[in-house]
Amino acid sequence: MYCNQCEQTTKGEGCYQWGACGKNPEVDALQDLLVHCLRGLGEVAIAARTFGIIDKEADFFTCETLFSTLTNVNFDPNDFVNYIHKAVALRDELKARTFFTSCKHIEWSTLAEFQPAKTVSELVQQGKDIEYEFISSSAKNVDIFSLKLTVLYGLKGIAAYAYHAAELGQEDDRVYAFCHEALAALGSNEKTLEDWVNIALKLGEINLRTMELLDAGNTNTYGHPTPTSVPLGAKKGKAILVSGHDLKELEILLKQTENTGIYIYTHGEMLPAHAYPKLKQNYPHLYGHYGTAWQNQTKEFPVFPGPIVMTTNCLMPPHESYKDRVYTLGPVGWPGLTHLTNSNFNLVIEKALAMPGFTEDVAAKEVMTGFARNAVLGVANDVIDAVKQGKIRHFFLVGGCDGAKSGRNYYSELVEKVPNDCVVLTLACGKFRFFDKDLGNIGGLPRLMDVGQCNDAYSAIQIALALANAFDVEVNQLPLSMILSWYEQKAVAILLTLLYLGIKDIRLGPTLPAFISPNVFKLLSEKYNLKPITTPDEDLAACLS
Ligand code: FSO
Ligand code: SF4
Incomplete structure (x- = not known):
């Protein structure tokens, strides 16, 4: 097996024998085979679109099943066997519809002609062969391979958000069309490094749109979060x-x-x-x-x-x-x-x-949540005044995923050491390192504000854009530092969104993604000043200097 899509990948390099997450080689091969089939479906979906055919079932299926291959989602081989057969059935139906509509013979690639085997063990072998072929392509250009993986993993993040947004009635064909295009492009050997950088940034743009859809789904259905x-x-x-x-x-x-x-x-x-x-x-x-x-x-x-x-x-x-x-x-x-x-x-x-349930009341402290864009921007004038009066010196967005590996204490230590005249915004599950800390208030505003889930990075971005607008500066000129923790593929999509928005000086940890090659990282650090976290003291001093 070969999987390096998440931060806990074995030895920071890749899971080759067994997933550190518990994923076994059989499931890994079936997931890779599913992605292969979705790439074929993508090719056909793109061709069908040129004749005005949009297959909603194929679109949603692509997102739902890509989501199932994201870290810590699905470990059941039977589900993947069913998904593989369904992907091919949807692909073939779409081919037939395209033929009847266009009356043209289309020369499909071998990807779109792929036939899955009958037995599970044969499917696993097909998955392993495809995986081997895909990894072998890295020998041609390790940096392009790195960007292909970045795109594939970012797509999984988009797929998760698109799935939730669609459940709440929010869809945009641009998102589905991009997913099909990017999946189909993964097989291309013609694209240059620059092409892949552009696809990765486009992914960031599409992920922003997808998070916006999910935000609309959540807030239209359940109202805007309130503290x-x-x-x-x-x-x-x-x-x-x-x-x-x-x-x-x-x-x-x-x-x-x-x-x-x-x-x-x-x-x-x-x-x-x-x-x-x-x-x-x-x-x-x-x-x-x-x-x-x-x-x-x-x-x-x-x-x-x-x-x-x-x-x-x-x-x-x-x-x-x-x-x-x-x-x-x-x-x-x-x-x-x-x-x-x-x-x-x-x-x-x-x-x-x-089951017994709780047999008595359990007393414990309470925590605050609900500082999403509407709540924070509702007090924007207070925030702006506090900054102008020097009461708030700096904002830190300390967000992202938590994980089991050591090194994540950095985030709790950093939040503890943030000076009293600074505000911490947080989101996603990384906050559980410090979510119950009482950091007090500045001028009536809490110093620790939970914006929400990882997808509420959309909300955090809107807050940053609105503050930049109010101060009439670029986002990069705000007294704001982003210190992110990543674990799985939704974080990859969010990072690409921030880069697409041109946000610089992001600090990323606890370790850098194994799938980012040294050259690709050099490119990102030169263009965006993306950097790894160091120590809480060093990073705080640099952010506040
Ligand atoms: Fe955490 Fe898991 Fe939300 Fe991720 S629960 S690690 S970015 O899936 O999704 O933050
Ligand atoms: Fe390893 Fe992460 Fe892949 Fe699981 S998802 S097999 S832990 S890289």
């Missing part, structure tokens, strides 16, 4: 824990558990759900937040006294002690776990009622 205090303790009673990013599935569960006496707790990236008015106000049994970031789930899930629903990543190999009460849905999967379909949560509710 909200969320209990970290528990209420006596039956309990269900919901993890992941999918607000729509959370709301369906909230509806189905009304008047059952069950309290719903958020986990991981679901924390910002509490700030959406139509979730918080309509469902008082959305009680609190339980646990911290994804990599702590094997310690936190065993002691949660109810079932757990994984709506998206990050799922870790479940332990025997709790695996009978973890439920997956959508693109998420693990062999042997119960997979819910059609948003029917009956099995989860039955499990919650059969």
Whole structure:
């Protein structure tokens, strides 16, 4: 196997024997075969578009299944076998439609003519052969290969956001068309390094649009987040824990558990759900937040006294002690776990009622969330005044993913050391390193503000753009430093969005992506001054100098 798509990749180089995430070589090969089939589907979808044929099912399927190959989403070989056959069936249907509409014979590439084998073991071998062929192409030009991987991984991030946005009725054909084009382009040996840099930046632009769609989906459906205090303790009673990013599935569960006496707790990236008015106000049994970031789930899930629903990543190999009460849905999967379909949560509710739940109230502190663009820009004048009066010296955006590897203490230490006249904005699951710290206020504004999930990077970008506008400067001239932590492929897409926007001086850690070649990194550091994190003291001093 060969996989280097996430930050915890073995020895910072690549997973060759077994995934550090728990992914086995069989699943890895099937994922690669699926991507190969999606590239063929992409080629046909592009040709079909030239005759005015847009196949919504193929578009959504491409995103849903690319999402399933993202780190910590799906580990079930059966799902990938089904996806592979469906990708080829959709491709062939689309070919036939294209032929009937155009009455033209189209010469398809071998990619679009690929036929999957019948048995699982043969499919795995096909996946391995394709993987080998793809890696061998790196010998031709290691930097182009690096950019191809960057594009493939960024696409997985876009696919995840596009999937959630579509669930909430927000779609844009530009996003789907780009996904097909970029997938099909991955097979090209004609493109230059410059072409690939441009595709990567275009990916950043399309990801911005995709996050905008998701923002519209979330805020149109559930209202704009408002600063909200969320209990970290528990209420006596039956309990269900919901993890992941999918607000729509959370709301369906909230509806189905009304008047059952069950309290719903958020986990991981679901924390910002509490700030959406139509979730918080309509469902008082959305009680609190339980646990911290994804990599702590094997310690936190065993002691949660109810079932757990994984709506998206990050799922870790479940332990025997709790695996009978973890439920997956959508693109998420693990062999042997119960997979819910059609948003029917009956099995989860039955499990919650059969389990003890919390036998008494658990007192604990509360944390604030909900400082998304509407809330922050609603007090923009106060923020601007505070900056002008010198009360706020600098903003730090400390955002991104958390992870298990050492070196991530950098982020908690940095936040602790941020001087008192500076504000910290945060988002995504990296915040769990410091989300419960009381950093106090500056002029009535909290010094620590949680903007939301990783996709709410869109909100953070809007805040930065609005402040730049108010101060009549470029974003790069704002007293703002971005210190990002990455783990998986959504972070790759977000980084490309920031580069597309021309944002400079981003600090990235805890380590640099294994798939970025030294030359590509040199190019990014020369053009954008992208740099690795060093030490909290050194980086703080540089940011404030
Ligand atoms: Fe964290 Fe996992 Fe949101 Fe990522 S839960 S690591 S960027 O999937 O998605 O921040
Ligand atoms: Fe390794 Fe990450 Fe790939 Fe899993 S997703 S196999 S940990 S590189």
